Every structure is written in structure tokens, then in C-alpha cells.
Amino acid sequence: MDKAGFLKQRNRLDFASLREWGILIVFVLIVGILMLLSPSSFARPTNLINIVKQASINGILATGMTFVIISGGIDLSVGSIVALSGVIAASFAHPGEYPLIVPIVLSTLVGGVAGFLNGIGVAYGNIPPFIVTLGSMTMIRGMALIVARGSPVFNVTKAFENIAGGFLFDTIPYLVIYFVVTAAIGAFVLTRTVFGRRVYSVGGNEMAAKVSGIQVDRIKVAVYSISGFLAGVAGLLLASRIVSGNPTSGVSYELDAIAAVVIGGISLSGGSGKWYGAVIGALLIAVIGNGLDILNVSAHFQLLIKGAIIITAVLLDVKSKGNRT
Amino acid sequence: MSEYILEMEHISKSFSRVKVLDDVSLKVRAGEVHAIVGENGAGKSTLMKILTGVYSPDGGEIRLHGKKVEIHNPRMALAHGIAMIYQELNPVLDQDVAENIFLGRELIRYHFGPLSIVDKQAQHQHTQELFARMGVDIPSKALMRQLSVAQKQLVEIVKAISLSCSVVVMDEPTSALTEKEVATLFEQIEKLRSQGVAIIYISHRLEEVFKIADTITVLRDGRLIGTDSVSNFDHDKLIRMMVGRNIEEFYPKQNVPIGEVVLEVRNLSLGKRFRNISFQLHAGEILGIAGLVGAGRSELAECIFGLSRPTTGEVYIRGKRVDFHHPQDSVRHRVAMITEDRKLTGLNLKASVEHNITLVALSRLSRLGIIDSDKEAQVTDTYIKELSIRTFSRKTLVANLSGGNQQKVVLAKWLLTEPDIIIMDEPTRGIDVGAKRDIYLLMGSLAAAGKAILMVSSELPEIMGLADRVIVLAAGNMTGELARHEFSQEAIMRYASEFRQNG
Numbered sequence: 001m002d003k004a005g006f007l008k009q010r011n012r013l014d015f016a017s018l019r020e021w022g023i024l025i026v027f028v029l030i031v032g033i034l035m036l037l038s039p040s041s042f043a044r045p046t047n048l049i050n051i052v053k054q055a056s057i058n059g060i061l062a063t064g065m066t067f068v069i070i071s072g073g074i075d076l077s078v079g080s081i082v083a084l085s086g087v088i089a090a091s092f093a094h095p096g097e098y099p100l101i102v103p104i105v106l107s108t109l110v111g112g113v114a115g116f117l118n119g120i121g122v123a124y125g126n127i128p129p130f131i132v133t134l135g136s137m138t139m140i141r142g143m144a145l146i147v148a149r150g151s152p153v154f155n156v157t158k159a160f161e162n163i164a165g166g167f168l169f170d171t172i173p174y175l176v177i178y179f180v181v182t183a184a185i186g187a188f189v190l191t192r193t194v195f196g197r198r199v200y201s202v203g204g205n206e207m208a209a210k211v212s213g214i215q216v217d218r219i220k221v222a223v224y225s226i227s228g229f230l231a232g233v234a235g236l237l238l239a240s241r242i243v244s245g246n247p248t249s250g251v252s253y254e255l256d257a258i259a260a261v262v263i264g265g266i267s268l269s270g271g272s273g274k275w276y277g278a279v280i281g282a283l284l285i286a287v288i289g290n291g292l293d294i295l296n297v298s299a300h301f302q303l304l305i306k307g308a309i310i311i312t313a314v315l316l317d318v319k320s321k322g323n324r325t
Numbered sequence: 326m327s328e329y330i331l332e333m334e335h336i337s338k339s340f341s342r343v344k345v346l347d348d349v350s351l352k353v354r355a356g357e358v359h360a361i362v363g364e365n366g367a368g369k370s371t372l373m374k375i376l377t378g379v380y381s382p383d384g385g386e387i388r389l390h391g392k393k394v395e396i397h398n399p400r401m402a403l404a405h406g407i408a409m410i411y412q413e414l415n416p417v418l419d420q421d422v423a424e425n426i427f428l429g430r431e432l433i434r435y436h437f438g439p440l441s442i443v444d445k446q447a448q449h450q451h452t453q454e455l456f457a458r459m460g461v462d463i464p465s466k467a468l469m470r471q472l473s474v475a476q477k478q479l480v481e482i483v484k485a486i487s488l489s490c491s492v493v494v495m496d497e498p499t500s501a502l503t504e505k506e507v508a509t510l511f512e513q514i515e516k517l518r519s520q521g522v523a524i525i526y527i528s529h530r531l532e533e534v535f536k537i538a539d540t541i542t543v544l545r546d547g548r549l550i551g552t553d554s555v556s557n558f559d560h561d562k563l564i565r566m567m568v569g570r571n572i573e574e575f576y577p578k579q580n581v582p583i584g585e586v587v588l589e590v591r592n593l594s595l596g597k598r599f600r601n602i603s604f605q606l607h608a609g610e611i612l613g614i615a616g617l618v619g620a621g622r623s624e625l626a627e628c629i630f631g632l633s634r635p636t637t638g639e640v641y642i643r644g645k646r647v648d649f650h651h652p653q654d655s656v657r658h659r660v661a662m663i664t665e666d667r668k669l670t671g672l673n674l675k676a677s678v679e680h681n682i683t684l685v686a687l688s689r690l691s692r693l694g695i696i697d698s699d700k701e702a703q704v705t706d707t708y709i710k711e712l713s714i715r716t717f718s719r720k721t722l723v724a725n726l727s728g729g730n731q732q733k734v735v736l737a738k739w740l741l742t743e744p745d746i747i748i749m750d751e752p753t754r755g756i757d758v759g760a761k762r763d764i765y766l767l768m769g770s771l772a773a774a775g776k777a778i779l780m781v782s783s784e785l786p787e788i789m790g791l792a793d794r795v796i797v798l799a800a801g802n803m804t805g806e807l808a809r810h811e812f813s814q815e816a817i818m819r820y821a822s823e824f825r826q827n828g
Contacts, residue, residue, distance in 0.1 A: 140680050193694050194687045201684055204673035211632065212685045212738070213656035271675035 022264045023277070024315070027284050034291040041294050051175065055286035056179035057234050057241075061253060062260035062278035063186040063275060064115075064230035067223040069261050072203035072270030077118060078231035078257055080140035082250030085111045085235030087144050088152035092243025093160040102161050105240070108232040114140055115228015117223030134199070137254070144247040160284035164240035165227035175237060182230065187275035199223060203270030259306070260285055264311040284309070329391075330355040330523050331407075331492050332375075332443075345371050346382070349549045351542055353492065356521045358514060360528065360538035363567055365755035367544040369527050372496050376525075377402040377409045406647075408485035409488040409494040410478065418470040420699055424809075425469055426484045455483050459516060475506030482513055486522070493517060494525045497755075499533060504618055504825055511537055530564060532786070545569050577688050577762075577791025579769040583793065586609030586644070588660075588746050590629060593638030598624040599625040599801040602638070605642075606746065606795050611768060611778040613792030615785065615812045620798040622781045623665050626748050630662040630780070631655045642746070656685060658746075661739035663732075665750040671721050679719040681707040681734050686741040699825035708737040713763060713775060729760025735766065747771065750781045765791060800824045 035043045061078050068075045089107035092098050114136065121132040159257045166174045188194040201209040202219045210216050234253075239245045262268060263284055264277025285306065331353040338346040346368045353359045361369050374380045378389065378396035378756035386393055389405055396402050399409070418424055427448045434444035454466035469477060478498060485493050499507045514524055514537060514727075528534055532556075534541060541558055543550040543566040550566050586608040586624045593599070599621035606612050614622045628635050631649025640647050642658050649655050652662070657828045664670040672681055672688065682705050683690055690701045701782050705719045712733045716726055723734055732752070752768070753761040769793060772778055788795055797805040805820030 070346055144675065166390070192698070194691050194696060195694060197687060197696065200676060200680070201673050204675040205670075207670045208673050208686075211630075211652055211662060211664055213651070213653040214684075215651065215653060271673065 001051065016037060020181070022037070023280055023284075027063055027280055027287075030284065030291070031287060034287065034294075038291070038294050040258050042291060045293075048288070051173065051286045051290045052176045052179065052283070053173045054290060055282040055307075056173075056175040057238055057261055058256045058285065059279060059282035060230050060234045060237070061178045061257035062282050063182050064227035065257040065261050066190070066264075066266060066273065066275075066278045067252050067256075068129070068227045069258075069266055069268060070203045070273050071220060071223045071269060072206065073122060073220065074258070074268070075115075075118065075227045075231075076130065076133040076254045077114065077137040077140055078227060078234070079250040079253035079255075080137045080144065080239055081111045081114050081228055081231035082235040082253055083118055083247050084140050084144040084147065085232040086239035086249055087148040087247050088246035089160070089236045089239045091147065092157050093156040093239075095155070100157070102210055103160060104163070104236060107236040108229055111230035111232015111235060112225055115220060115225040115231070118228060119302065120225030122224060123217035123220035140212065141247075143172065148245060148247040150247065152247070154243075156239075156243060156245075162239040162240075165243075167209075176243070178233070182233070182280045185279075190275045193259045195219075195222070200271055204272070217272065256285065257268045259310050262310060266314070329353060330389065331509045332388040332391075332463045333376065334386055334388070335523050336372065336375060336387075338375060338380060338382050340766050344374070344547055344797065346547045348385075349544065349547070350385075351525075352552070353523045353525060354540075354770060355523050357539040358518060358520050358524045358526050360526045360534040360546075361542050361562065362528070362531070362534060363544035363550075364759050365566075368547040369544055370496065371547075372544070373409065373496065373525070373527070376492075376494065377407060390656065393732045396800070403488060403490075405407035405799070406489065407494070408488060408490040410481045410498060419468060421468050422463060422472075422480055423465040424446040425480060426452050426455070426487055435494050436649065436795055437444070452483075455487050459483055459486065461588065463566070466567050473506070478510065479513060482624065484519075486517070492525065494527075496527045497529065498526075499528065499530060509827055522697065526749040529757065530784075531560060532784075534786075535560070536802075559822060564758055568762070576787070577766055577769055578791060579770045579773050581609040581769075585776060587642065588629075588779070589641040591639045591641070593625070593628065595621075595624060595628050595633060595635050595636050597801065599628075599798065602798075602803050603808070604803070606777045607773045608745070608777050610794065611773050611780055611792045613773050613788035613795035614779065614781045614798060615788050615795050615817050618783065618800035619800075620821065621801040622798055623750050625798070626662070626750050626781050627664075630660060630748055632662075633683070656742060659742070659744045659746065660746045661742060663739060663747070663749040663752055665737055665754065667728075667731055667735050672731060674722070674724040676723065677720045678709065678714065678723050678726070678734055679718050682708055682719075682737045682741060685806070686736055704741060708741065709775065712737050712740075716732070727757070727760075729756035729763075731815055732756050732760065732764065736764065742769075744776065744778070746777045748779045748781075751783060752780065753782075753784070753787065785817060788817075789814070797821050817824065 041047060061082070064078065065075055069140060085107035089109050092103040092106055113324040118136055120128050120132055122129045125132070164175050168174065168177060190199065198209070198214050198219050201212070201214060202216050206216055235250065238249060242249070260281030261278050262281070263274070264279070264281030266277040268272025288306060288309065292305065329352045333349070335351045336346055337344065346447070349368065349372060351361070351372065361372070363369050367782065375382050376396070376490070381397065387396060388394065394405055396407070397406060411449040415787045417428065423445070432444045432447045432451070433441045435442040451466045455634070456463060456465065461483060461589060463472065463479065469480070477704050517524055526534070526538060536556050540552065542552040542553055542562065543563065566738055579748050584607055586605045587608050593602045602625055614625065616622050624633070627633055629651050630638060631654055634650070634724060640649070642660070647654070648657060648682040653660070667739050668674060673684070679701065683701050686698065690697055690704065702719065708714070709716060709719060714733045715730050716738065723731060726734065753764055768778060780788065780792060793809050795805055795812065795817065797807070797817055799821050807816060
């Protein structure tokens with residue numbers, strides 16, 4: 001047949017792989033520059049571990065967000081879920097009341113249920129995901145304030161504080177472990193399981209997925225449940241880290257999670273994206289924050305730079321799509 | 326002065342040292358419909374892109390009215406009177422018809438540089454005059470969004486005329502049209518021809534080419550195979566030239582013993598789409614469903630597959646009543662569905678060939694929900710080879726494949742589920758002759774293997790060539806059933822138009 005066609009495929013492949021690796025190259029580049037600029041403070045092992053720690057809560061949220069976005073949706077409610085589950089976790093973690101397992105189970109369960117309801121709204125209510133989760137974002141924030149009676153819930157046990165505050169071998173923060181484990185499970189599910197493949201297919205072409213015998217509605221409910229559950233986990237960890245349940249915490253966390261996903265090259269239109277996208281995205285945001293701190297760049301400028309990076313990432317995405325057809 | 330309005334001589338073009346056009350010449354007279362045919366990749370669109378200035382040729386020259394011209398971009402082509410009506414139209418949907426016709430060259434009432442005021446009234450008046458001249462019945466104030474595909478196409482054609490184009494290129498203009506709309510389009514082509522406009526007509530549908538063209542040029546692998554008056558061609562000769570090998574029989578019908586009934590449909594109805602349809606489908610049988618566009622053929626196929634629920638009636642598989650709520654149920658009962666529009670409902674264009682092929686049968690390639698990648702790669706490669714899918718690798722995005730190869734991916738996806746009943750809705754729509762032949766051969770061997778095939782097709786030669794039996798629908802009713810020895814184009818068309826006439 002036409003050799004031109006083959007050649008075209010070839011070129012496209014090269015372009016696609018370049019884009020795929022682009023974000024990794026950018027990441028390595030930025031880390032390299034920061035190491036050169038500040039070898040004494042940035043490149044120190046303790047600081048590097050600290051960066052991963054700073055990335056971990058956002059990274060856990062972004063892992064859940066990855067599932068939702070690849071399926072073609074979006075979840076704006078995760079920041080509010082963080083607050084609600086944190087408040088619930090802290091409320092059941094007062095000394096001498098319940099065993100530690102109770103706040104852990106309840107907070108993550110609340111997240112999972114909230115996500116499940118989001119999924120029901122999207123899949124069976126046929127409401128656009130943006131609207132469903134915008135609504136639930138507001139409602140759940142309200143519920144967090146109601147449960148906490150408007151002010152932070154203090155007085156939690158030492159064991160509760162230790163969930164996020166502890167260290168493995170006195171060096172690696174537990175937070176880092178949770179992040180790594182979550183990202184690893186997420187990556188495995190996305191790349192190696194039937195479910196993961198179906199998430200991609202629903203985001204890639206919902207009608208074709210349905211014709212192929214896939215229960216699209218169930219996949220949708222599942223991805224929002226995952227996102228909600230992981231937001232519940234993040235809320236638990238945040239409450240443990242700040243040693244209280246704060247109903248006004250987690251504001252705009254959903255945007256950080258979306259930013260991490262987008263920077264990681266995962267397309268907002270669904271159906272494509274690599275398993276490591278969210279990890280790299282979350283790490284990159286943390287690296288930039290940390291590096292700019294060390295370089296004494298003011299927080300105001302940091303926002304400016306972070307925003308510019310998000311736009312650049314999406315620009316790459318749009319450009320690559322324009323070239324594909 | 327040459328007798329030809331347009332001469333493209335010895336055109337060559339290479340992409341990265343691969344010759345896609347090799348010394349191709351095309352000469353078009355004023356007032357003729359000149360069809361260019363060839364398989365996908367033959368170089369038709371490259372040649373047209375050179376004519377309209379999208380690509381520049383490596384060698385050769387273009388002459389218009391005997392004078393050599395250089396065309397560097399589509400705007401220059403338009404200035405030379407060459408217009409192209411694209412396969413996929415892109416009008417501004419939220420503007421009205423007149424605005425689209427005068428897009429980019431608006432009639433100005435008051436000149437204020439970039440803030441000039443458009444004379445809408447004059448635009449509407451001119452548009453209506455143009456329409457009246459062409460006998461087109463579309464209100465100039467209608468929004469483009471409200472028009473059918475055929476009407477949008479007519480607007481494009483009128484636009485080409487309003488630019489006083491002398492050469493109009495049409496690339497697969499009928500791919501999205503109903504038969505009635507095709508007739509309207511052909512009337513317009515006749516009018517253009519009578520006004521001395523040269524029309525270059527690219528189509529996969531050979532019946533159309535024979536109907537409308539005066540001259541046919543055949544391209545194959547970037548080379549000119551022949552140009553001749555349409556009267557010197559017949560169907561077989563044309564296909565032979567296009568494919569480059571001798572096709573004894575384009576529709577390879579295998580004689581397969583017909584087995585027991587595997588699918589039975591009793592009095593199936595779906596609202597106003599179709600009513601009281603009953604038929605039986607046997608193992609080893611290819612049953613054709615014929616009818617005009619809108620007769621309810623696709624709706625019937627989709628309903629049997631469980632994409633919609635019938636209002637009344639029953640479906641039986643091997644004598645047992647089934648009630649499919651979701652395609653998942655059909656897949657479990659070993660029913661496969663190749664849908665009408667592979668891009669819309671057949672493929673995930675964002676995924677690879679591999680991920681598309683294994684999508685339905687994934688649970689069988691996995692244990693405890695975890696995919697066995699080695700096995701997946703292995704079966705994918707098997708099917709790529711078996712169906713001769715032309716792809717760089719199994720990891721290639723399916724979007725980068727040609728239409729014929731994409732269709733084979735859809736087929737592979739369903740064959741992997743080892744279906745007993747295969748529903749095919751327009752299985753060869755918009756694909757080249759070579760891939761068509763491959764799919765026909767495949768259908769034959771599937772039937773020989775005892776599969777039952779239900780084929781919906783708008784191409785009568787295809788149905789008559791392959792089916793053992795055909796049922797005909799008209800306006801949602803089953804109006805006839807013909808056995809293979811009773812097949813004739815006239816009989817099928819008579820049944821297909823039966824209810825139309827009775828209202």
C-alpha cells in the first residue's frame with residue numbers, strides 16, 4: 001500500500017513520543033537547574049524527601065483525579081471532601097473515646113460515599129460532571145462546617161497525629177509511603193487491569209465503549225467513587241498532619257489536583273494520559289514551590305510561575321492534538 | 326488555445342523520498358464531469374491538494390486555459406477559479422446561509438476599515454438570485470446549523486459558482502447523503518456542466534461514477550493507469566484497473582450448507598422506526614437487509630443487538646427467548662455488532678490498534694481482572710496478520726490507519742469474541758476496493774465456519790453478490806423477501822419503494 005501512509009504513521013509516532021517524554025524532560029531539567037543553583041540546600045537528601053512529602057497529599061488527590069479525567073469527567077468536589085473527612089476523622093479521634101480504626105474507616109468511607117453519589121449523578125442523572133461536582137463541592141463544604149459547628153476540631157490522640165506525622169526508620173515520612181503506595185496501585189489499575197482499560201475506553205469514545213458491551217454507567221460511578229475515597233484518605237492525612245479537623249481546609253485543593261494531572265500531560269478531554277502523569281505533575285508543583293522558596297522568591301511570584309506552567313502544559317496538549325488530525 | 330480548461334502534466338510528488346505521485350497527468354475539458362478513482366493511497370487527494378495549492382509539486386506543471394500557472398495556496402487556487410468542496414464541510418454553523426456564501430468577501434455598506442458595516446440586505450439579495458438561478462430552494466436567512474448535510478453541500482456549490490469558478494473539485498460528496506439528496510446533487514452537477522464548469526469528482530461509489538461521469542481517470546500507487554471516456558469502461562474493467570489484478574469475481578460467494586435457525590425475530594417493532602418484523606437467520610447463512618435510507622434497517626439491527634429496546638415483539642437465539650437490555654447481554658450470547666459508523670460507535674480513536682481489538686474480549690485475556698499482556702499482544706498480532714491489517718505496529722493509534730484498516734480493526738475486535746451471530750451494518754462503507762474484497766472474503770469464510778451473518782447494506786451489488794437471502798424494508802415495514810435465485814436489482818428496488826408510494 002502507500003508507503004507515504006506508513007511514513008506518516010512513523011512521524012506521528014515520533015511526535016507523540018516526544019510529547020510523552022516532554023514532561024519528564026522538563027521535570028529533570030527543572031530539578032537539574034535547581035540543584036545547580038542551590039546545591040547546598042535544594043539537593044540535600046532531607047530536602048528531596050521533604051519535597052515528596054509536600055507533594056504527597058496533592059499527589060493522592062491527583063491519582064483519583066486521573067481516573068476521573070481519563071474517563072472524560074472532572075471532580076471539583078475533592079477539596080470539600082478533604083475538609084469533611086478531616087472534620088469527621090478529628091471528631092472521632094479525641095483521647096479516650098474510640099479506637100484509632102474508627103476515624104480512619106469513617107473518614108475514608110465518607111469520601112467514598114460522596115464520590116459514589118457524584119458518580120450516580122453523572123452516570124444516571126445525566127448531569128455534566130462539572131455541574132454535579134460543583135454542586136456537591138458546595139454542599140459538602142457546607143456539611144463540613146455543620147459537622148464542625150463552624151470551627152476547627154482540636155484535641156486528637158497522639159496515635160492519630162502519628163498517622164501522617166510519623167516516620168519509617170526515622171527518616172521516611174509516612175506521608176511519602178502513602179503517596180508512593182497510592183500512586184503505585186493507581187498505576188497498576190490503570191495499565192494492567194481490565195477496569196483500567198475500560199476507563200480509557202469510556203473516555204476515548206463512550207458510544208463505542210457501550211457498543212462493546214461495557215457498562216459505561218458503572219465505570220463512571222467507580223471512577224468518582226475512587227476519587228472520593230482518595231479525597232477521604234487525603235482529608236484524614238491532612239487532619240492528622242495539622243492535628244485538627246478544619247472545615248475550611250482543602251480550599252482549592254481540587255484545582256491543584258487538576259493542575260497536577262494537566263501538567264502531567266493527561267488530556268482534559270479524556271481517553272488518554274499516562275499513569276505517571278499525575279505523579280510527575282504533583283512532584284513538579286512541589287519542586288517548583290520548594291525551589292522558589294529556597295531561592296527566596298516571594299509567594300506572589302510563585303503563583304505567577306505555577307500558573308504559567310499550567311498554561312504551557314495545556315498548550316502542549318492542544319498543539320499535539322492540532323497536529324494529529 | 327487548448328481544448329482543455331485544465332491540464333496537469335507530469336506531476337510528481339514525494340514525501341520523505343517516497344513517491345506518492347509519479348508522472349501523473351490529468352486533462353479536464355470545460356463542461357465535463359471527470360471522475361478520479363483509485364484505492365485509498367492511490368494519490369487522488371494528493372493530486373487534488375496540489376491543484377488547490379495545499380502542496381506544491383516536485384515536478385510537472387499546471388496549465389489553466391492553456392496558460393501555465395503557479396498555485397501556492399488555496400487562496401490562489403480560488404483566484405484562478407478552482408474551488409474544492411471538501412468531504413467534511415466546515416461552514417460557520419451559527420451564521421446564516423448568505424453570510425457563509427460571502428464569508429471573507431462581505432459586501433460592504435459603509436467602509437470603516439476593520440469596522441466596516443456589512444450590507445446584509447445586499448448579501449441576502451445576491452444569495453437569493455444565485456439560488457434562483459441554480460434552482461436551489463434554501464432560505465438565505467436560515468442558519469447553517471439548521472440545514473441538512475446535503476443542503477450545506479449545495480450552499481458550498483453555490484458559493485463556488487458565485488466565485489465564478491471554472492473548475493470545481495468534489496471529494497466524496499455523497500458519503501453523507503441520502504439517495505434523494507444524491508439525486509439533487511446530481512441535478513446541480515448537471516447544471517454546472519451545462520454552464521461549462523469542469524467538475525472533478527472523486528468517489529468510492531463506482532455506481533455513481535458510471536452515472537455522472539463523462540471521463541474516468543484511474544490512479545494506482547501514485548501512477549496514472551488510464552484515462553478514457555466512461556463508455557469505454559465497465560464495472561469489472563474499472564475495478565481491475567484500480568486494484569491491478571484480475572478479479573475473477575469481485576463478490577466471492579462461497580456455497581455453504583445452511584444450518585439450523587440461530588436467530589429468530591418475531592413481530593419486532595420499535596415505535597415508528599419499524600413494525601412487525603419477523604425473520605429467521607440460519608447458521609452459515611448471510612442474510613441481507615436491503616432498503617432505502619430511513620427504512621429502519623440500522624434501527625432494526627441495533628435493536629436486535631440491544632442498543633435499543635423494542636416496544637413489542639420477541640427475539641430468540643437458538644430457540645430460547647432473549648431480552649437484551651444492554652450490549653453486554655448480546656456479547657454474552659455471542660452476538661457481534663459492526664456498527665454503521667466506525668468512528669462514531671466502532672472505535673476508540675484515541676487508543677491503539679491493540680487496545681481496540683481486545684476491548685470486548687478483555688475478560689478472556691485476563692485473570693482476576695488483571696490483563697495478561699503477553700497473551701494480549703499475541704492475539705492482537707495474530708489478528709493483524711490474519712486480517713492483513715496494515716499498521717506500523719499494534720501500538721499504533723487506530724486514528725492513523727486508513728478507513729479500510731480501521732474497519733478491519735472493528736472486525737478483529739468482534740471476531741476475537743468468537744461470535745455465532747454477526748450483525749454488520751454497512752460493513753464496507755467508505756473503504757477502498759482492496760479492503761472491501763478482503764472483507765467479502767472474510768464474510769465468506771465466516772459463513773463457511775458456521776457463523777450466521779446479518780448484513781445491512783445500501784450497496785445492492787454487495788447484497789446481491791454475497792447474501793443467500795435478502796429481506797427488504799420500506800418505511801419501517803418488511804415488504805419482501807427474496808431467495809438468492811430470485812435476486813434482481815429491479816425486484817429489490819420495487820419492494821424497497823413499495824410503501825413510499827402508498828404514503
